Amino acid sequence: MAESTRTPTVVADGVHITYTVHGGRPGGRGAATAALGRMLHRRKAPAGREVHAVKGVSFVAYRGEAIGLIGSNGSGKSTLLKAVAGVQPVDRGRIYTHGQPSLLGVNAALMSDLTGERNVILGGLAMGMSRTEIRERYGGIVDFSGINEKDDAISRPMRTYSSGMGARLRFSIAAAKSHDVLLIDEALSTGDARFRRRSQQRIDELRAEAGTVFLVSHSNSTITETCERALWLESGTLLMDGPAKEVVAAYEEFTAKPGPKKPNQRDIAV
Template sequence: MADTDTTTGAEPVPTVVADGVHITYTVQGAGSPGGRGGATAALGRLLSRRDRGKGPAPGTRTVHAVKGVSFAAYKGEAIGLIGSNGSGKSTLLRAVAGLQPPSEGRIYTRGQPSLLGVNAALMGDLTGERNVVLGGLAMGMSREQVQQRYQEIVDFSGINEKGDFISLPMRTYSSGMGARLRFAIAAAKSHDVLLIDEALATGDARFQRRSQERISELRAEAGTVFLVSHSNAAIRETCDRALWLEAGRLLMDGPAGEVVDAYEAHTRKK
C-alpha cells in the first residue's frame, strides 16, 4: 500500500478506486449455434428472452466473474494481480480500463487508463512500421512524437534483431513478436494508469528485463501500473504490491512478496 510521502508530507494520490465491484456476463452454453435450424433456434431464443424480460436465454449461462472487490491504487505503485485461471484477473483489468462495466459497485479512475494491446490495437495486414505509427496516434501521441520515438520503439521490441521484420505485415509475426511490439508502443508514452495482461511472459530474459526497467520508469513518472502475470517471479521483481484473486474474490492485498508467498503456499496444498 502507498504511504504518505515523508519528504513532502503530501497525501498519496489515488488513481484507481474499486468500490464493491461485481461483474457478471452471459456466455453461450453447450451446443452449436450453427447447422440446420440454427437461425430458427436463434429466433426462438430471442423471442423467449423477450417474453421473459431480463432472464437469460436458453442455452446460455451467467458467469459471476468478480465478486465484491474493493481496493485503492495510488500514483507510483506497480500492482500485480495473481490467482489461478478463471479467478477474474483479466476481467477486473478490463473493468478498470472501462471496457467491462460493473454489474454492481463502482470503479473510479484518475486520468485515462490504457490497457496494453487494446488502446493501440494493431492490424495484421499492415506492416509493423505502419502499426507503430497508428498505434502511437491511437494512444494520443502526435505524429512528431511518433517519429521521434519510432526507432526507440523498434529497438525496444527487438523484432528487427534477426531481420527486417518491421517492414513485413504483422500477420507474419509470431504471437511473441506481436506482444513485444504492442508493449514497446504502449511503453513509449507515459500513462496515468497502464494495465498489462501477460505481456512480460513473451520474449527472452533480456526483453523481460527491459520491460521491467521500463515499468519502473513509468512508475517514477507518477503513473500506476497493473500487471497480470502467471510468473510469480515477474510479480516479485516488478511489483511492490499484489492483489490475490480467487474465484472472483479478493483474498489478499499487500506487499508483493508476502502475497506471492501466501499464494504459492496455497497452491502447494492443492
C-alpha cells in the first residue's frame, strides 16, 4: 500500500525528553543513609543529575504495523514509549497520536494485595471495558494467561505470582480488547514458548483490527518474529528505521564489534 494512502497513528516530530535523577552515585551509600547523613550534618541535598534520554527522534507509525524498538540498556526505548502513551512529558518536539495509546509493561501497576481475579476486573475497567464485557471475556483472559492451569492461582494475591505469571496476566488483560495503539514493554520476554506463540498471534489479530503495536524487547528473535519494522535507538538517538530483519542484523553486527560502542548514524547503512 502506498504510504500516502496509509493512516498514521503516531507521529513523533523531533522529540527530546530529559528528566532528573536524584540520589547517590552508583556504588555509593544508599539513599536513606545519605539522607540521614545530610540531616545530621545539616547539609543540603545534592542537585539531581539531568539525563537527556531521547534526542530529536522523529518517525511516523501507521495503522496495522507492528514496530519493534531495539537498543542497549538506557538507550531511551521505554522512555519513548511512555511519552507516546502520554505519561512522560516531552521537552521539545511533538508527539501526535490517533486514538488513545495503551501502555503495557512488566511493571504495570496492578494491585499486588488483590487476587488475580480482582485485578482482571480492575484492569478491564481501567481500559474502558464495561462490567458486562469483563464478565464475557473473563474466562478467555484467564485461559490465555495460562496461570490457572495448576493451582487455581487466579484466586491468590498477585504478590504471590512470579514475575512471569504477572507479566502473562497483564498482557492477557490488555489483549482482551482492541487498541488504536498498544505499547508493550518487555512483557513478551517472560513465559514459555507456547505463551509467546499465543501472544504473537494475538498481536497479529490486533494489527488486523486496524491497531498499531509497539514492542520493546531485548530478544532480537522476538522482534523479527513479531514485527515487520524496527527502530534502533542508542543513547537516545534514532540510528535506524526500517525492515525489522535488516535493523536487527545491523544492530547485531555493530554490537559484535570489539571495543567501546559509540554508534553514529553515519556508520549505519539505512
